[in-house]
Amino acid sequence: MLIAPSILSANFLDLGSEVRSICDGGCDYVHIDIMDGHFVPNLTIGPLVVKEVAKISSKPLDIHLMVENVSFFVDMFAPIKPEFMSVHIEEVKHLNRLISHIRNSGIRPGVVLNPHTSEEALKYIIEDVDMVLLMSVNPGFGGQKFIPNIYKKIQNLKDMIFAKNPNCLIEVDGGVNDKNIDLLKQSGADIVVAGNYIFSSDDYQKAILSLR
Numbered sequence: 001m002l003i004a005p006s007i008l009s010a011n012f013l014d015l016g017s018e019v020r021s022i023c024d025g026g027c028d029y030v031h032i033d034i035m036d037g038h039f040v041p042n043l044t045i046g047p048l049v050v051k052e053v054a055k056i057s058s059k060p061l062d063i064h065l066m067v068e069n070v071s072f073f074v075d076m077f078a079p080i081k082p083e084f085m086s087v088h089i090e091e092v093k094h095l096n097r098l099i100s101h102i103r104n105s106g107i108r109p110g111v112v113l114n115p116h117t118s119e120e121a122l123k124y125i126i127e128d129v130d131m132v133l134l135m136s137v138n139p140g141f142g143g144q145k146f147i148p149n150i151y152k153k154i155q156n157l158k159d160m161i162f163a164k165n166p167n168c169l170i171e172v173d174g175g176v177n178d179k180n181i182d183l184l185k186q187s188g189a190d191i192v193v194a195g196n197y198i199f200s201s202d203d204y205q206k207a208i209l210s211l212r
């Protein structure tokens with residue numbers, strides 16, 4: 001299982017050492033939640049901060065855009081060259097065009113589904129993305145309760161991926177911990193995002209290992 005700690009739950013007054021600790025602790029990606037106060041009722045960080053994180057991170061960045069006016073934000077963060085950039089399917093009018101634009105910027109594109117959005121919505125885009133990010137909480141905040149209907153959704157998506165784009169990764173985001181990780185893996189998840197579980201522990205390396 002690949003592990004992407006979400007820095008949303010990190011100590012922002014000490015962000016540099018928090019990022020170094022999760023990288024040294026063996027994470028695979030650094031998950032960065034960008035929120036605009038419109039698509040979700042919370043605001044996080046902009047490109048100035050993310051650029052500094054990119055400089056000191058020894059692991060690739062995984063940017064999750066929870067914003068309106070999505071293409072504007074794609075262009076704002078693209079120069080930072082994260083490994084992945086994922087956009088919410090609920091918010092994008094011309095998804096095919098935007099996914100191509102992300103790829104042509106040298107970034108691996110992902111698409112995100114809110115908990116209520118059916119995996120059927122991916123039918124005509126799955127071949128064009130490198131990752132599907134399934135939300136297992138309503139986006140906006142760290143530390144929320146996991147919504148268990150995700151297991152079935154992962155399995156359905158796995159079938160679609162197997163048939164249409166076997167290299168596409170499934171990432172699960174929200175409320176992931178040592179209790180639900182086994183079933184997430186069995187269902188077919190490749191990457192998990194974990195914020196609260198990792199950053200509320202005393203030992204990030206141990207927390208990352210326990211999930212893996």
Ligand code: DX5
Nearest residue numbers: 139140142143174175195196
């Ligand atoms: C929620 C964010 C998540 C969140 C995960 O909107 O997309 O990445 O930070 O945090 P936990 O693991 O605490 O639910």
Ligand code: ZN
Nearest residue numbers: 033064173193
């Ligand atoms: Zn996220």
